Amino acid sequence: MIELDDDSRDALAEAFNLALGEAAASFADIVHEEIQMTVPVVELLPRAELVRQLQGLPRQGTSTKLCSIAQRFDRQQGGLSTEAVLLFPEHGSLEIVRRMLGDCSPAAEQISELEQDALAEVGNIIINSCMNSLAHIFDAEMIGTLPGVRSAEPQELFASHPGNEMVLMARIGMNMLTQQISGYVLFLMELSALETGIERIRHFFELDPTPA
Amino acid sequence: MSDSHATILVVDDSKISRNIACGLIRNRCPAARLVEAGDGTEAIAQARVHAPTLVIMDVNMPGISGIEAAASILREQADTRIVLLTANVQAATLAKAEALGVALFRKPIKGEVIDAILALLDAPSPAVEVCP
Numbered sequence: 001m002i003e004l005d006d007d008s009r010d011a012l013a014e015a016f017n018l019a020l021g022e023a024a025a026s027f028a029d030i031v032h033e034e035i036q037m038t039v040p041v042v043e044l045l046p047r048a049e050l051v052r053q054l055q056g057l058p059r060q061g062t063s064t065k066l067c068s069i070a071q072r073f074d075r076q077q078g079g080l081s082t083e084a085v086l087l088f089p090e091h092g093s094l095e096i097v098r099r100m101l102g103d104c105s106p107a108a109e110q111i112s113e114l115e116q117d118a119l120a121e122v123g124n125i126i127i128n129s130c131m132n133s134l135a136h137i138f139d140a141e142m143i144g145t146l147p148g149v150r151s152a153e154p155q156e157l158f159a160s161h162p163g164n165e166m167v168l169m170a171r172i173g174m175n176m177l178t179q180q181i182s183g184y185v186l187f188l189m190e191l192s193a194l195e196t197g198i199e200r201i202r203h204f205f206e207l208d209p210t211p212a
Numbered sequence: 213m214s215d216s217h218a219t220i221l222v223v224d225d226s227k228i229s230r231n232i233a234c235g236l237i238r239n240r241c242p243a244a245r246l247v248e249a250g251d252g253t254e255a256i257a258q259a260r261v262h263a264p265t266l267v268i269m270d271v272n273m274p275g276i277s278g279i280e281a282a283a284s285i286l287r288e289q290a291d292t293r294i295v296l297l298t299a300n301v302q303a304a305t306l307a308k309a310e311a312l313g314v315a316l317f318r319k320p321i322k323g324e325v326i327d328a329i330l331a332l333l334d335a336p337s338p339a340v341e342v343c344p
Binding site: 026030076097100101117121124128129135136142143146 | 219272299300320
């Protein structure tokens with residue numbers, strides 16, 4: 001069982017706090033209103049537990065599906081990768097697209113047609129704003145895939161991974177108050193990358209190297 | 213905008229981003245000729261055909277990146293003004309933009325971002341910085 005010492009946990013929380021704060025700022029820019037953020041949560045957990053947490057997130061409407069926009073980032077020189085996922089309740093996605101388009105908003109049927117493309121772009125902007133900050137902390141260039149958009153039940157989101165696989169999760173909630181729409185940003189780091197990640201973050205915060 | 217008859221090439225793999233950018237440009241420069249491309253390779257081809265005054269280029273796209281496409285266009289048409297408009301403003305991206313001598317603007321695409329980009333049509337030389 002991997003455990004994080006207090007300093008490392010604090011440094012990880014602060015690094016993701018900085019990055020996820022950027023996400024909320026970008027989201028506010030896109031939807032043109034203030035976004036209320038929850039306190040970021042950073043923990044080590046198996047993917048099955050992550051799914052249970054996602055199933056328990058508060059949501060409105062009858063659909064239990066989540067709209068997921070995901071990108072994977074790898075350090076240019078290898079050894080460090082992270083998976084970034086933006087999640088919205090399915091019912092909120094069209095409203096977010098409408099807000100994004102603002103005065104340029106086309107007819108309703110065109111919005112629906114462009115929804116996937118628009119959500120990919122929303123994800124791209126929000127996720128990259130976090131990654132810009134993390135790349136600075138990691139002191140590395142992080143190369144990203146293009147955003148992938150899907151609508152799925154929480155248990156389907158990570159179906160290609162073993163449920164007992166441990167990951168580091170950083171999560172923040174972002175609430176659009178006027179529309180009662182909540183979004184979530186997750187950063188997932190596999191354990192193989194965690195040691196390097198912690199080492200870079202400790203270096204950024206000028207902490208001593210991780211004790212052996 | 214003094215150069216209201218400019219030909220502006222908008223390059224982004226996101227159709228919605230192209231729509232937003234073109235809509236904002238049209239509001240400000242109704243006489244500008246707008247050309248669109250959905251990836252870097254198409255951008256290079258469109259630049260050859262239309263010889264744009266200004267290219268607004270996304271960075272992360274399928275196939276070749278916006279930075280590679282910009283370099284290719286500049287090799288063929290050195291006086292084309294190119295700006296990168298991207299969510300990826302990592303230090304490494306900024307360094308690549310600087311090496312290429314092109315300005316870099318941060319998404320999301322908003323009126324003030326387009327204003328700043330269009331102002332470059334009147335500027336003597338491109339400024340390399342993340343703005344606004």
